[in-house]
Amino acid sequence: MASILANAPATASAPSLSTRDLTIRFGGHVAVNAVSADFHPGTLTVIVGPNGAGKTTYFNLVSGQLAASSGSVHLHGRDITRDGAARRTRLGIGRAFQLTNLFPHLTVIENVRLAVQSRAGLGLHFFSVWSSHKELIARAEHYLERVALSARRDMFVGALSHGDQRKLEVAILLALETGVMMFDEPTAGMSVDEVPTVLELIREVKRDSGKTVLLVEHKMDVVRQLADRIVVLHNGALVADGEPGAVMQSKIVQEAYLGTPESEHAHA
Template sequence: MTTPSLVTRDLTIRFGGHVAVNAVSCAFHPGELTVIVGPNGAGKTTYFNLISGQLTASSGTVEKDGQEITRLSPSARAHHGIGRAFQLTNLFPHLTVLENIRLTVQARAGLGWHMLRPVSHYRELARKAEHYLEATRLTPLAHQTAANLPHGDQRKLEVALLMAMEPDIYMFDEPTAGMSLDHAPDVLDLIRGIKADRSKTVLLVEHKMDVVRALADRIIVLHNGELLADGPPEEVMSSQIVRDVYLGTSEGAA
C-alpha cells in the first residue's frame, strides 16, 4: 500500500449541539478512487467541506502528504494540491470556455499579465489551455460563453478547470447531479481518465449506485456524521447494516 496522500484523524464539526461529522478517521491513497455514500444528512458534503477548507473543524486534523493543513484556507489547500468541484457549477459565467481555462492555467502558474514578460511564457500557457480544452472534448465550444452552455457542458468545463489546477487530490461532489443521460457518460469518462493516473487520489460523493459501481475502488459510508463502513465495494454493498441504513429496499429490488 502506498503512503497516504490525505488523512483525516478524528475529524469533527459541531453546529451548536448538533455534531455533523463525528470523529471520522480515514486515509486516502494515490491511485485510488473512493466513493463516499450515505443517506441525506449523513455528513458527506460537510466532510468534503472540512477536507477542502470551506468549513473549519471543531476538533481533529486534516493532513496532506504528512503535513497538517487543518487551519489552512481553501486557497492555501488548493495551493497544496487539493482540487474541489462542487455540486453547483463554479465558473466565470461571462467569459468563454477557453478564457475560463486560460485564466485557471495562468493562476496555477502564478502569472498575471505583465508587459515585460516574454511572449513565450504566454504561448506556453495558451498551449496548456488548449490541452485541457481538448482533453475535456470542449474544443468545439471554445468561444462560447460559459453561461450559455448546457448544464452538462458546464460540468465538463468545471472538470477542465479542476484539471488545469493540476492537483494531486481531486474531489467531486455529485458530478452528474442534474445532468441528462447524454452528458453524464462524458463526465464519468473524464473522471475515469483522472483515475487512470496512479499518482492522483480521487474522492467522490455520489448517490447514484450505477456510478458507484462503475468507478469505486473503495466505498466509505457515513451515517449521522459517523463512519459506518469502509472497504471494497462488494464487501460494503453486501453488508446488512449498510443495506438497512442506506441502500434500503430500492437496492434490494435492483
C-alpha cells in the same frame, strides 16, 4: 448504531490525504463526528450515505470551505487543518463543486486559462502578462479537448448547458494539476447523454496512479462503475469503510445507507 467496518483495500503507499477525528459542530448539532480515514494515490474512494449524513460537509472540511471544530486534516503528512481553501488548492487539493463554481461572464477558454495561470503561480488576474502567453492558451485548449468542449471555447460560460458547465469544471480541475481531486456529485443534473463523457474523464484520472480521487455520489450505478473503495457516513459518523463488494453486500449498510434496489436512485 454500531459501526460496520469492512477491510479497507490494502495498499503499500503512504496516504496522500488523512483526516483524524475530524469534527464540526453547528450549535448543538454534530454534522461530522470524529471521522478518521486515509486516502491513497491510485485509489478512487466514493463517499455515500443518506441525506444529511455529512458527506458534503466532510468534503467542505477536507477542501477548506469549513473550519473544523476539532480533529485534523493532513496532506502528505503535513497538518493543513488551519489552512484555508485557496492555500489547500496550492498545496494540491482540487475540488469540483456540486453547484458549478465558474465565471459565467467569461468565455470557456478564459475560465480554463485562469486555472492554468493559477497553476503556474501567476494568480487569477485575467489580464496578467505571461512571457509565454501562447503556451498558456495551448495548455488551456488541451484541457478543453479532453472534456470535448473545444467547439465551445469562445462561448460565454453562462450560455452553456448545465452538462457542459460540469464538464468545464472537470477541465478546470484537471488544469489545476492537483494530486488530490474531489468530485461532489459530478453527474448531478446531467442528461443521460452527457453522463458517459464525465465518467470516462474520471476513469482517466483514476488510471493515473499518482492521483488520489474522492467522490461524493448517490447514484449506485455510478458508484459500481468507479469505486475502488466505499466509505459510508451516517449522522456524521463513519460506519463502513472497505472494498465495494464487502460494503455493498452488508445487508444493513445496503438497506440503511446505500438503498435497496427499489430506492437506489433516490437522492442520498
